[in-house]
Amino acid sequence: MARVLGPDGRPVDTVTLRSEIAGAKIATVRSPLSSYPADGLEPVRLANILREADAGHPVRQLELYEAIEERDPHYIGVLGTRRRSVSQIPITIEAASDSPEDEARAQMVRDWLARDELTEEVFDILDCIGKGYSFTEIIWDTSEGQWMPAKLERRDPRWFRFDPLTLQEPMLITQSLAEEPLPWGKFIFATIAAKSGLTLRSGLTRVAAWGYMYKMFTQKDWAIFTQNYGQPIRVGRFSPQATEEQQETLYRAVANIAGDCGAIIPEDMRIDFVESGNIGAAAGLYKERADWLDQQISKAVLGQTATTDAVVGGLGSGKEHRAVQKDIETADAKALAAILNRDLIRPWMQLNFGPLKRYPRLKIEQPEQEDLKAMAEAIVPLIDRGLEVEQATIMGKFGLPEPKPGAKLLRPQSGPAASPLESPPPAPLNGQRAVFERSAPPAGITAALQAEGASAAQPREGANDAPAALADRVAIEAQAPMEAMLGQIEAMLEASGSLEEFRAMLLAAFPKLDSGPLAGVLAQALTLANATGRADVGAENG
Structure with missing residues (x-):
């Protein structure tokens, strides 16, 4: 080597x-x-x-x-x-x-x-x-x-x-x-x-060594306190006439009754149990001191106490x-x-x-945890407003695999059927899905369109000449393109939260509005108007 x-x-x-x-x-x-x-x-x-x-x-x-x-x-x-x-x-x-x-x-x-x-x-x-x-x-x-x-x-x-x-x-x-x-x-x-x-x-x-040492002292004192005051003090009483042997019997009974919980003494002897009145408060001091020392160690090791010690009313939230x-x-x-x-x-x-x-x-290092819910809530409106995002990117964010050929796919539920008086969904912009979901137009606009369509569908009184018939026909043909454009604009209005936002949306979408059918109808109308004008001038000069 x-x-x-x-x-x-x-x-x-x-x-x-x-x-x-x-x-x-x-x-x-x-x-x-x-x-x-x-x-x-x-x-x-x-x-x-x-x-x-x-x-x-x-x-x-x-x-x-x-x-x-x-x-x-x-x-x-x-x-x-x-x-x-x-x-x-x-x-x-x-x-x-x-x-x-x-x-x-x-x-x-x-x-x-x-x-x-x-x-x-x-x-x-x-x-x-x-x-x-x-x-x-x-x-x-x-x-x-x-x-x-x-x-x-x-x-x-x-x-x-x-x-x-x-x-x-x-x-x-x-x-x-x-x-x-x-x-x-x-x-x-x-x-x-x-x-x-x-x-x-x-x-x-x-x-931690100092906190450990002081906590050991506290625990030792706590154990001695519990041993001495965790159960009543036994006091044996004997009469002045008690012999030395009787006194020793009484002492053995007092000494053994703590662990054995039972003793036999002569009938003329008595054992009293004396309890301390502040045992709970005194015992709490030892626990508080031991807990406080543990909290200091938690701060030294983890920088905080919320994930290790349940402190009621502690400063800062668990998230912090x-x-x-x-x-x-x-x-x-x-x-x-x-x-x-x-x-x-x-x-x-x-x-x-x-x-x-x-x-x-x-x-x-820990991989960054993205808030997928927040991302979805933020990006869906942007996609609806024309933002182009690659599908593989979104699927990768959510950890979703590409669909296999022939797989059964989940699809969005279809909405309620549109009313005959409502205009059709707006045409897709730039080859993408529709920019906005079509919602029902306001009642005033719908009524106006309905009235306009009804009036346009009926021949005007006295309109028996060719120009009048052509004008009626142009009005009828202009209704559908007008409704399509108005439908897109109304959808923008419904989706916007303010006039400023609606203005920005309208300016952004205006170049992409499908105005071809309406432009054709308007061209026919202009041609008709020109021809009608020429016919009227010829009739007056003739």
Whole structure:
């Protein structure tokens, strides 16, 4: 295999790349066993653990983080929500260019991303959200003559350090306890900081640690309170003549009656149950404090509380709170995509094809959800007014396939039959469907047209000469074209919401109005008028 050069131009140790170098093993420096610094946690101890991490020794801090995630249901719930929301976002690959070579490289990455294990691998990489950073070892496969990531293995961050000078560059602890820089192309080093500053201090769990500790105090006090006041205090009374043996019998009965709910005492002895009058109010203080601490953790992790805590009268609507969570999700997705492009995609391409000018680009983002109902409501009137839209575009928006030949198609229901007095639907404009649906014309216009048609259909009194008969015939022939044009104009009037809109519609549709039949009738009328005038002048001169 040809020698592989790293980004610094130096040869890469391919033996190291092919080996699994950071696996766990008991009785070694990378032991999976850990201590439990969260046991007996109190403010001074917590502060010492955090200061120790700030000095470059984060082992106890990382072990504390693990314990907090294991013991605090609320924290693991909101942190898991944030990690899983990103790990399930679709991942896409953009080719570096339209060339066949770049498209083939992008397709190679797409095929690899189709693995079922990817979601869990991404979830493990996002462990950096809580701890501030995470390490994932790339297990390379070269069995088919090319470099392919076989799997992405999470590695315990306790097995890594940061260089002692800057506390920024990650280092791998070897079996000899030496600290070495991470081999190029071997690890995904992920950092998604909750705050700016040192990586060791940038995790969300560092913020949650204080709330966790105070909540544990509250829960402990709540448990003691419940044990002491959740049931009445037992008071045993004995007479002055009671012997020591009788007193011991009474004490055993009082002590055992809490758990056993039953006891036997002599007839001359008495046990009273004394109840506290403010148990409910006092118990509510512990619950309110624990809930308040949970809300602060929700704000730190998700940026809001509406999706995790039911707060009556809380500020902001659920939609606004979800928008805040969406912003955080988008930021996490962009940060993770940049990390994977840097530590996985680029080394992968360089191992197979050498240095490239441009590389396939991995993107993690939710597809934009279009409001199809709003789009339909907006575009239908525009189509009705002459907007030309390709059918395939609309079907693609709604995810509808092209109809198969011979398939039974759904069609719009036909409207009520038109009245004989109503004009026919307007003629299609520019080869498209009718611009407006034909509605019944106003009663005044219909009556006028009806009267005009009736009068035109009857010969005028005294109209026995040829010009008068021709005039009547022209009037009858002009009725249908006039009604057609008026029908289109009336439909515009019905569809418009204002005079300004009607004017704009009329100006836009005027050049397309079907005026051919009416123009022919008017030409006949002008010819008739000219001929009648000439005949009248000839009669007067004769």
